Amino acid sequence: MNYNIAVVKGDGIGPEVVTEAIKVLDKVGEKYGHQFNYNYVLAGGCAIDEAGECLPAETIEICKASDAVLLGAVGGPKWDHVPGDQRPERALLGLRKELGLFANLRPAVVFDELADASPLKPEIIDGGLDIVVVRELTGGIYFGEKGFVEETPLGPAAYDVEQYAEEEVRRIARVAFDMAMKRDKKVTSVDKANVLESSRLWRRVVTEVAAEYPEVALDHMYVDNAAMQLVRNPKQFDVIVTSNIFGDILSDEASQITGSIGMLPSASLATGNFGMYEPVHGSAPDIAGQNLANPIATILSVGMMLRYTLGLGKEADAIDAAVDKFLKAGYRTPDIAAGRDAIGTVECGDKIAAFI
Numbered sequence: 001m002n003y004n005i006a007v008v009k010g011d012g013i014g015p016e017v018v019t020e021a022i023k024v025l026d027k028v029g030e031k032y033g034h035q036f037n038y039n040y041v042l043a044g045g046c047a048i049d050e051a052g053e054c055l056p057a058e059t060i061e062i063c064k065a066s067d068a069v070l071l072g073a074v075g076g077p078k079w080d081h082v083p084g085d086q087r088p089e090r091a092l093l094g095l096r097k098e099l100g101l102f103a104n105l106r107p108a109v110v111f112d113e114l115a116d117a118s119p120l121k122p123e124i125i126d127g128g129l130d131i132v133v134v135r136e137l138t139g140g141i142y143f144g145e146k147g148f149v150e151e152t153p154l155g156p157a158a159y160d161v162e163q164y165a166e167e168e169v170r171r172i173a174r175v176a177f178d179m180a181m182k183r184d185k186k187v188t189s190v191d192k193a194n195v196l197e198s199s200r201l202w203r204r205v206v207t208e209v210a211a212e213y214p215e216v217a218l219d220h221m222y223v224d225n226a227a228m229q230l231v232r233n234p235k236q237f238d239v240i241v242t243s244n245i246f247g248d249i250l251s252d253e254a255s256q257i258t259g260s261i262g263m264l265p266s267a268s269l270a271t272g273n274f275g276m277y278e279p280v281h282g283s284a285p286d287i288a289g290q291n292l293a294n295p296i297a298t299i300l301s302v303g304m305m306l307r308y309t310l311g312l313g314k315e316a317d318a319i320d321a322a323v324d325k326f327l328k329a330g331y332r333t334p335d336i337a338a339g340r341d342a343i344g345t346v347e348c349g350d351k352i353a354a355f356i
């Protein structure tokens with residue numbers, strides 16, 4: 001089969017990690033008889049530099065016409081002076097909205113070989129950790145009405161509105177319950193229903209959807225408690241489903257407790273099979289261009305692309321297995337080396353491709 005992938009290399013370490021992921025994907029293509037065609041498009045800081053805007057219309061068109069999107073990372077200090085509505089990060093929000101990517105899956109797993117990288121005590125993560133945060137990605141306060149009020153008794157003010165429609169909650173809840181059915185059949189819905197009206201609607205709709213999944217256990221948790229429980233007893237979680245802003249925050253927390261953010265992939269899915277795939281980590285400008293970045297998160301993101309968008313489960317398994325072999329063989333990039341000798345970004349890609 002022939003597949004068309006739109007590729008946003010992006011900024012910072014983005015181009016380096018994407019290059020290695022493509023190396024691995026091409027090896028998969030060779031071995032299993034698929035042809036992957038790459039359409040390179042601009043978004044983020046490099047798009048500001050080359051095209052004068054963070055998300056050119058052409059990028060959106062090409063992404064829409066492709067089977068899936070692979071993205072490295074966007075942003076960096078170079079564009080800190082750019083006005084808010086044109087910052088590189090806006091490109092991400094724009095892509096999510098334009099492509100209808102309402103469901104963001106962010107797994108947080110502790111890899112056996114890297115268990116001591118977690119900042120949590122061994123007894124807290126003993127036996128492994130495997131959580132997936134299902135974050136609503138195109139609604140809530142990040143996309144609500146926003147603005148300024150020139151005059152208030154306390155001086156000029158600004159506001160951002162948190163609003164959720166029932167259907168927005170229903171569809172993300174279904175993604176979470178479907179995911180739980182393939183895992184440990186447990187969903188924790190995180191909200192702030194003791195304070196927020198939008199959270200009370202969220203909680204009611206999630207509870208309604210739960211009735212369609214009698215095998216899945218649902219509990220509700222306030223976001224402040226969830227932030228605490230994630231470090232107190234993270235093993236209680238299987239699937240966490242939450243709003244855009246809470247998911248943004250909790251997924252960073254969850255990734256950090258694994259101790260290996262350089263290893264974590266993510267998928268952002270639309271209705272149907274279309275999706276955008278990117279590492280959880282950012283553009284890490286401090287190590288860009290030095291062959292120091294860990295490409296594994298992006299390589300595993302390509303694995304998610306094979307599994308969720310292209311329906312190539314066996315090929316996705318091959319990527320996961322190759323990463324596993326790489327770690328078992330003792331290879332490490334600097335971020336996960338913990339005192340051992342480390343290899344570079346390019347060598348990491350070479351080794352994992354060789355293990356396919």
Ligand code: IPM
Nearest residue numbers: 075089090092093248249251
């Ligand atoms: C993320 C990032 C983005 C977000 C930023 C860069 C807009 O933090 O993907 O989690 O807030 O969604």
Ligand code: MG
Nearest residue numbers: 247248249252
């Ligand atoms: Mg974030």
